[in-house]
Amino acid sequence: MLARAVTHALVGLEPRRVEVEAHLERGIPGFAIVGLADRACQEAKHRVRSGVSSALLEWPLDRRITVNLAPAGLRKEGSSFDLAIALAVLAASRQVPAERLAEHAAIGELALDGRIRPVRGAFAVAEGARALGLELILCAPESAAEAELAGVQAVPVRHLGEAVAYLRGELQPAPFEPPAETAEPEPPDLADVRGQERARRALELAAAGAHNLLLAGPPGTGKTMLGRRLPGILPLLAPAEALEVTRIHSVAGLLAPERPLVLRAPFRAPHHSSSTAAIVGGGPGPRPGEASLAHRGVLLLDELPEFQRPALEALRQPLEDGMIAIARASGQALFPARFQLVATMNLCPCAGRGDPAADCSCSPQRLAAFRDKLSRALLDRFDLVVTMPRPRAVELAAGPAEASLPVRARVADARARLRREAPLRTKAADELLTRAVERLPLSGRGRARVARVARTAAALAESDTVESEHVAEALAYRSPKELAA
């Protein structure tokens, strides 16, 4: 007896159709799974067998069972094939109608008591199902919201018994109900930051123009605090962007069931001990890294020079083309990674530099080694660099500053203006830029960067042209010589 079920394996973000074939024959009883299944996938045997017994269904004890995951050349990993394997075996033993099963995709992990657990990547799998022309997907109730987002009708089933009853037509599970709108917790507010007007201004420019921002200065001046407040002044994601981000977060298993669609620009702040693979993505079946999880949002690297240099250099590619390509012998996975980089750093290893209350005790060698960690090429990719001095007591004692909400409105206006029509430089502004390139150490990339920031400043000022004062302001945020060796 032969039966089939359809599910999907993920290669990077891409769903690949996997046909689960179950074959029963007379012979020495046994259960084998073939088709490049990894360890977690092989263990499906035990979960499926226990799950079937717990659901009070019959396990074909006297048969030799072979399950093939086709195409056999594609490596399969994880536990998301459990449900499809169980249903294929049950169809082969004629406990569920095979033709009904063929109209459904199935995804889920089985518990030993037959319950169905959610797995990561339901959104991407559902998209794959839709591409195949399947309109129904059997999945755990927690995954239903994700599946519906992809335009497929979810059949939420809590238990293998329920799935079988549904396929036999004995039970109509409660249709999927979109979760009640629960608002995401508000990101921290800018009103908490006292003083630091220059850095706040740079943050606003960064938000309006999606510029990369580097905040330098002695500890305790609010660098990290400010960086964490960037998401709060970014506009919500456009519908197409939201789906892109949702796909990545689904594959990483980060989606909350009550908020399947990511609406707010994501914010990721990996620790500086993170490996290169954790940041740009990797692993045997490549998974998205922090850089991809921050796609269309903010990647905050706190204490930039403490990161491993290879990890930082690996970020240069996505910073340039917004994409990470991870090649494996079995093929290439592409992860979008168009994020906005915000980084913080001290001015020297002992952190005393730039602080009038402390003395820097770093030797020139130690300082040089510290600065060597950041390549020119990486520093060059920060459009805005701000050195934050220690605020005076009067600033800290002052009342709350401007809140995030009005800033967010200005940012949204400026973004709309930049999308409509990019303002052009006036003659005076052009001359200033040329003069600056002659007098200041400014590379070709540096010049282009200043021009971009000036455009954002003009848009924030609601000006149709880039005036020389906008160029002058942009020049003030160029990377100072004291940061690089």
Next chain:
Amino acid sequence: MSRELVLASFAAATESHLITEPRSVRFARFKASFDATAELRRLSARGYRFVARSDGAFPPLLGAIHDPPPGLFLRGAGAEALLSRQAVAIVGARACSPYGRQVARRLGRELAAAGLVVVSGLARGVDGEAHRGALEAGGLTVAVLGCGIDRDYPAAHRQLAREISDAGLIVSEYAPGVEPAPWRFPARNRIVAGLCAATLVVEARERSGALITADLALEEGREVFAVPGEITSALSVGSNALLRLGATPCTGAADVLESYGIVPAEERLPELGDRASAVLERVCEAAATADELARATELGAGELAAVLTELELAGAVTVEEGIVRASR
């Protein structure tokens, strides 16, 4: 001349520091086998010159100290006579503060612009900034090395050394091939102080090479200036102690120029807008952060950033580690 060259070459070969001929068999043998003409030819082939103590071109001020070197090795485009011109030594801490860096550069620029030769030790920090300041003014500057004349030490200042030698001089009492060693730097300092009628200490810790230079200058009866520093900063302890002992406070280039009898020329500021003038006035009162300036002048953070760039391009202010300082 050849006697001094023998001595300098012998000192280099034996890794010792000699100012008079030793009475040893070893030296006698070395002297007998030494070919001064060939050595001079080798030096000039590499672009080096040698001025012996007995030479007419040897700087008289340096010849007057109690332990003058047997001679000086020279490289660079400057003439030997450069060493005999009116010169001022600017010395200070290697790990100096942004304030020290800024003051050293400014004084180097202003003193060189007034026609003095700025002498220093090519070290990191104050020394390097003093040289750079003099170069900015298009003035002449002399770097005294504590190692062989063929070395650029520290290596990070190779480019600076090249710029100095374009018009000025790099000098050393050590023959090519002598490695830098800690004990050679105090010896180098006596040449820095010896070449100049006045020594200016910008920033010095409690025990610092700059203080050795100042002591040497005092011993030879030269003028010593010190730039007053914050009493809370460890980097100013040495220079403030000098002031307490009677060094002349240096509150600007004019103080130093006065002792040379030079009247400084008025410096002219480029045309500035109203906002820029208001900001510059504030900065001239005291160094400040951008945020403090914005509050004081009631400019927005963005406007102030634009004004600061204008002032920076005009050369009126410098911004380092988030602090804005006047550069004149």
